[in-house]
Amino acid sequence: MRPTLFRRLAASSLAVAAVLAAPGPAKPARQPKYGGTLRVEIGAAVTSLDPAVESASAEEAAAKDDIASLLYPRRSSEGTYLGGVGSGPFRVAAWEPGRRVVLAANENFSEGRPFVDWVEIRMGRPARDRLLDVELDHADIAEIPPEEARRASERGVRVSVSLADELVALVFVPGRPIAEDRRAREALSYSIDRSAIVNFILQKQGEPAGGLLPQWSSGAAFLFPTAVSTAEARNLWSEIGGSQAIVLGYDAGDSLEQSIAERIAVDAREAGGSVHVVAVKSGAALASEDARFIRLRMASPNPRDALAQYLSTLGPIVGVSDPAPGTMPQQIYDAERAIVSTYRIVPLVWLPTAYGVGTRVRDWKTPGPGQGWPFADVWLEDAQ
Amino acid sequence: MTFRTKLFVVFMLALLSSVALVAVGVTAVTRRAFQESNRTHSEALVAQFEREFERHKQDIVHRVQGVADAEATVRMAIDLSRPKADVSVYVNDARGVAGSHQLDFLDFVGDDGSIISSNESPARFGYKMDWLAQPQDWASRGAFLTKVDTQDGPALGLMSVSVVRVGDKNLYIFGGEHLGKDFLASLVLPSDMRALLYMNLDGSFQPTDLVDESGPVTDGERFAEFIEPERERPTERAFKIAWTPDAASAELFHVLPLLGRQGELLGALLIGSSAREVVRLERRIIWLAAGVATMGLLLGLLLSWWGAARVTRPVRKLAEGAREVSEGNWSARVEVRGPNEIAQLARAFNRMTEQLSEQRERLVQAERVAAWRELARRLAHELKNPLFPLETTVENLQRAKEQSPEQFEEVFRESTGILLSEIESLKKIVARFSDFAKMPQPEIGPVNLNDTVRGIVKLFESQFGAVGRPPITPELHLEEGLPAIQADEALLRRAIENLVLNAMDAMPAGGVLMLRTTHENGDVDLEVSDTGSGLTPEECDRLFTPYYTTKQHGTGLGLAIVQSVVSDHGGRISVESESGVGTSFHLHLPAKPPVRSPSAVAEEVSSNGE
Numbered sequence: 001m002r003p004t005l006f007r008r009l010a011a012s013s014l015a016v017a018a019v020l021a022a023p024g025p026a027k028p029a030r031q032p033k034y035g036g037t038l039r040v041e042i043g044a045a046v047t048s049l050d051p052a053v054e055s056a057s058a059e060e061a062a063a064k065d066d067i068a069s070l071l072y073p074r075r076s077s078e079g080t081y082l083g084g085v086g087s088g089p090f091r092v093a094a095w096e097p098g099r100r101v102v103l104a105a106n107e108n109f110s111e112g113r114p115f116v117d118w119v120e121i122r123m124g125r126p127a128r129d130r131l132l133d134v135e136l137d138h139a140d141i142a143e144i145p146p147e148e149a150r151r152a153s154e155r156g157v158r159v160s161v162s163l164a165d166e167l168v169a170l171v172f173v174p175g176r177p178i179a180e181d182r183r184a185r186e187a188l189s190y191s192i193d194r195s196a197i198v199n200f201i202l203q204k205q206g207e208p209a210g211g212l213l214p215q216w217s218s219g220a221a222f223l224f225p226t227a228v229s230t231a232e233a234r235n236l237w238s239e240i241g242g243s244q245a246i247v248l249g250y251d252a253g254d255s256l257e258q259s260i261a262e263r264i265a266v267d268a269r270e271a272g273g274s275v276h277v278v279a280v281k282s283g284a285a286l287a288s289e290d291a292r293f294i295r296l297r298m299a300s301p302n303p304r305d306a307l308a309q310y311l312s313t314l315g316p317i318v319g320v321s322d323p324a325p326g327t328m329p330q331q332i333y334d335a336e337r338a339i340v341s342t343y344r345i346v347p348l349v350w351l352p353t354a355y356g357v358g359t360r361v362r363d364w365k366t367p368g369p370g371q372g373w374p375f376a377d378v379w380l381e382d383a384q
Numbered sequence: 385m386t387f388r389t390k391l392f393v394v395f396m397l398a399l400l401s402s403v404a405l406v407a408v409g410v411t412a413v414t415r416r417a418f419q420e421s422n423r424t425h426s427e428a429l430v431a432q433f434e435r436e437f438e439r440h441k442q443d444i445v446h447r448v449q450g451v452a453d454a455e456a457t458v459r460m461a462i463d464l465s466r467p468k469a470d471v472s473v474y475v476n477d478a479r480g481v482a483g484s485h486q487l488d489f490l491d492f493v494g495d496d497g498s499i500i501s502s503n504e505s506p507a508r509f510g511y512k513m514d515w516l517a518q519p520q521d522w523a524s525r526g527a528f529l530t531k532v533d534t535q536d537g538p539a540l541g542l543m544s545v546s547v548v549r550v551g552d553k554n555l556y557i558f559g560g561e562h563l564g565k566d567f568l569a570s571l572v573l574p575s576d577m578r579a580l581l582y583m584n585l586d587g588s589f590q591p592t593d594l595v596d597e598s599g600p601v602t603d604g605e606r607f608a609e610f611i612e613p614e615r616e617r618p619t620e621r622a623f624k625i626a627w628t629p630d631a632a633s634a635e636l637f638h639v640l641p642l643l644g645r646q647g648e649l650l651g652a653l654l655i656g657s658s659a660r661e662v663v664r665l666e667r668r669i670i671w672l673a674a675g676v677a678t679m680g681l682l683l684g685l686l687l688s689w690w691g692a693a694r695v696t697r698p699v700r701k702l703a704e705g706a707r708e709v710s711e712g713n714w715s716a717r718v719e720v721r722g723p724n725e726i727a728q729l730a731r732a733f734n735r736m737t738e739q740l741s742e743q744r745e746r747l748v749q750a751e752r753v754a755a756w757r758e759l760a761r762r763l764a765h766e767l768k769n770p771l772f773p774l775e776t777t778v779e780n781l782q783r784a785k786e787q788s789p790e791q792f793e794e795v796f797r798e799s800t801g802i803l804l805s806e807i808e809s810l811k812k813i814v815a816r817f818s819d820f821a822k823m824p825q826p827e828i829g830p831v832n833l834n835d836t837v838r839g840i841v842k843l844f845e846s847q848f849g850a851v852g853r854p855p856i857t858p859e860l861h862l863e864e865g866l867p868a869i870q871a872d873e874a875l876l877r878r879a880i881e882n883l884v885l886n887a888m889d890a891m892p893a894g895g896v897l898m899l900r901t902t903h904e905n906g907d908v909d910l911e912v913s914d915t916g917s918g919l920t921p922e923e924c925d926r927l928f929t930p931y932y933t934t935k936q937h938g939t940g941l942g943l944a945i946v947q948s949v950v951s952d953h954g955g956r957i958s959v960e961s962e963s964g965v966g967t968s969f970h971l972h973l974p975a976k977p978p979v980r981s982p983s984a985v986a987e988e989v990s991s992n993g994e
Contacts, residue, residue: 150473151473193510196509196510199472200472200475200509200510201475203472203473203475204470204472259506259507262505262506262507262535263507264507265507265535266505266507266508266511270511277535
């Protein structure tokens with residue numbers, strides 16, 4: 001295997017950048033090494049790489065998207081991958097649905113051969129195991145829950161945290177009696193202490209969300225209040241009467257959703273309301289819940305594209321039919337406001353994506369919204 | 385009911401009363417003993433609970449203090465004492481620490497009362513527990529009962545507070561144990577007892593707030609009426625619940641109120657003791673007592689029967705003797721044994737029968753003499769009448785022979801006629817007496833008394849309206865369907881004719897002769913009444929005595945014959961008479977005359993022969 005000129009140049013420039021970015025006394029730039037297997041662990045379990053096959057969950061869809069970014073050379077603005085499969089930096093060498101995929105470096109990749117020879121992605125790994133594997137150098141790159149990033153970092157793990165690009169929100173189920181009562185939706189929104197969720201549950205990873213788009217994307221997030229309004233909430237709850245409880249469902253396999261749900265229940269109780277928290281099996285059909293969590297990951301840093309993406313999901317729920325807001329900031333804000341003011345969706349927090357990075361990984365750059373995993377650019381310190 | 389039966393019943397009643405009294409007494413004493421035992425058990429259990437509760441309190445104080453003394457807690461306190469300390473890093477610490485110190489509830493609370501980390505309600509971080517931050521000597525406070533907010537709702541906790549002070553900042557450690565079914569399971573209870581815990585967590589009694597060691601109590605709503613007063617006025621009290629109509633299902637509960645820091649009722653411990661064992665033992669005792677009582681009663685029954693028989697035997701013999709006497713056996717005697725009152729009575733009875741027998745002998749003798757006198761008088765009277773003409777005729781004959789021989793033939797012819805006539809009268813008189821002496825034995829056959837009566841009335845019809853005498857009107861009241869009786873019709877006819885003749889004699893001035901027949905159970909009654917002058921009571925008493933008559937020319941045998949006929953048919957005759965109104969004879973004739981033993985007949989024949 002011989003690296004292309006482009007990759008060599010890129011490797012040189014990355015090494016220079018790493019040296020420049022490193023704190024403390026300047027270290028001599030190191031030459032990237034080729035070879036080795038990059039061990040990656042993710043929580044999602046991808047069962048099919050066929051784009052035509054629909055994913056069972058948003059998490060699987062995101063992982064599938066990330067894997068696809070390694071197999072295709074380019075991606076359109078709409079998110080469609082261009083070029084043939086296998087013409088990207090990697091091609092599939094081994095495939096065990098839901099468990100493991102091994103990618104081999106594409107010697108003929110137009111932008112240069114990746115540094116690593118192989119990428120082994122183990123799927124469906126529990127968060128605790130992923131974190132331990134990174135700590136013990138059994139994995140090179142592992143997705144870790146954002147709320148664990150701080151503790152992991154304190155334990156000496158290299159942690160890479162992206163911009164907050166995943167919205168966690170509550171969605172009221174249309175047709176449920178209490179969900180149809182705007183006062184209840186509004187009261188619940190006023191009751192929630194989003195800052196406490198970010199500071200305590202997320203361990204200061206992420207941002208309180210009042211709108212659908214983060215501040216770094218739309219620049220207008222500050223216009224959507226996130227502070228708790230206990231007095232207003234109490235008034236609304238008292239208007240509704242305490243006999244009815246909002247049944248809030250959370251994914252039984254998602255500890256973060258559970259923690260947030262329990263906090264929301266406490267906040268509602270303190271404000272005079274009543275929220276009953278129930279665990280729902282992942283992907284299960286809505287049964288008795290009045291509201292449940294929704295997690296929306298931005299497919300693009302462009303606010304218009306991200307909002308359009310959200311509307312395609314939320315439109316039927318919130319009753320907004322226009323899937324394509326204008327490009328002007330005001331138009332985007334108005335569209336966002338129109339959705340949020342229905343209180344049918346209650347934004348809670350913005351989550352970043354956190355990765356634990358092994359000690360031998362070099363030139364890792366945290367991917368942004370819409371960007372795939374940059375495995376083609378990393379190299380391993382101990383590669384032969 | 386015989387005297388023996390009465391005596392037996394009295395004995396039995398006395399025995400039953402005694403057994404019942406003993407049974408009631410034993411049952412009451414047993415029940416009281418069991419209740420006392422039960423109460424002692426409950427008190428022991430309450431004392432055990434109080435000791436266990438106190439031990440738990442001490443243990444919890446030590447464990448919470450152990451958390452406070454842990455290095456990690458001290459480091460946390462030091463960290464939090466710094467300006468702008470970040471409390472969020474400790475948000476999950478309570479969970480791990482609680483587990484390592486075996487505490488159900490644990491909260492790290494900051495100096496301002498804000499919850500930093502909570503094990504039982506991890507989502508309550510940031511909220512305040514102001515009362516905890518109030519100045520108080522928590523070290524001497526010990527453990528206390530309080531309501532704790534958990535994720536699943538409020539719960540009862542036996543809690544303690546320890547304080548870690550760094551600089552001027554306090555870190556409060558509020559931890560303890562859940563007071564619930566696990567706590568109940570830790571109590572060691574006898575098999576027939578159970579402990580329930582009521583948690584006063586709602587505005588009113590909810591059955592789900594009452595738990596035993598396995599969870600909410602079945603039929604918890606049954607406790608509402610007993611828990612509500614406890615909620616209003618907490619105090620130790622006891623109550624009983626009967627789960628089913630069976631007394632064994634009853635359960636006695638002792639209530640121990642559990643108070644919070646400020647004396648408010650947070651819960652109550654209910655120590656329940658099942659009445660099953662007590663009732664089972666009571667029933668066993670009752671059954672045993674019933675068995676013993678039954679055996680006693682049976683034995684008493686036999687002894688009473690034997691005793692009553694023994695006591696009443698002399699009395700029964702006395703009664704038998706009296707009955708024999710009443711049946712005419714004047715020689716009846718009663719066996720006398722011992723000196724008691726019954727023996728004295730028997731002796732008196734024997735003396736009485738002896739005296740009666742002697743008096744009867746004397747009376748019979750006197751009556752016999754009187755009868756003979758009467759017979760002599762009657763015979764003299766009857767015979768005197770024909771004797772006088774005989775004497776006169778014979779004298780006339782003698783006189784005619786001596787004084788008028790020429791007329792003697794004529795006188796002789798007339799005199800012999802008179803003599804023959806008078807001799808005939810004498811023969812008739814003798815025949816009547818002879819007839820009475822030789823009453824024939826009845827020849828039994830079916831007789832319709834109505835027909836007999838009608839025949840007799842028809843026979844006497846001419847005499848009732850005979851010329852020269854005031855008329856007698858016969859009235860017949862003969863019941864239709866009168867059954868035939870077994871009797872000798874000829875004898876009956878003779879008896880009834882005598883009665884009719886008597887009645888006609890009693891009505892020289894005419895009147896009404898009434899004959900009435902009735903029947904009942906096959907027996908037949910005949911009433912023959914006249915409207916004559918009536919009889920005196922003395923006359924009525926002697927009316928059936930042979931040779932007694934109230935008439936100038938009667939033989940005194942008519943009614944004696946009637947009585948004899950009726951007696952031969954196993955019937956009876958009585959007379960009712962009222963002076964100036966009339967006399968009624970009542971004949972009762974059985975459907976069939978009794979069979980008379982040959983010896984009785986022979987005796988009667990022999991007596992008649994005498």
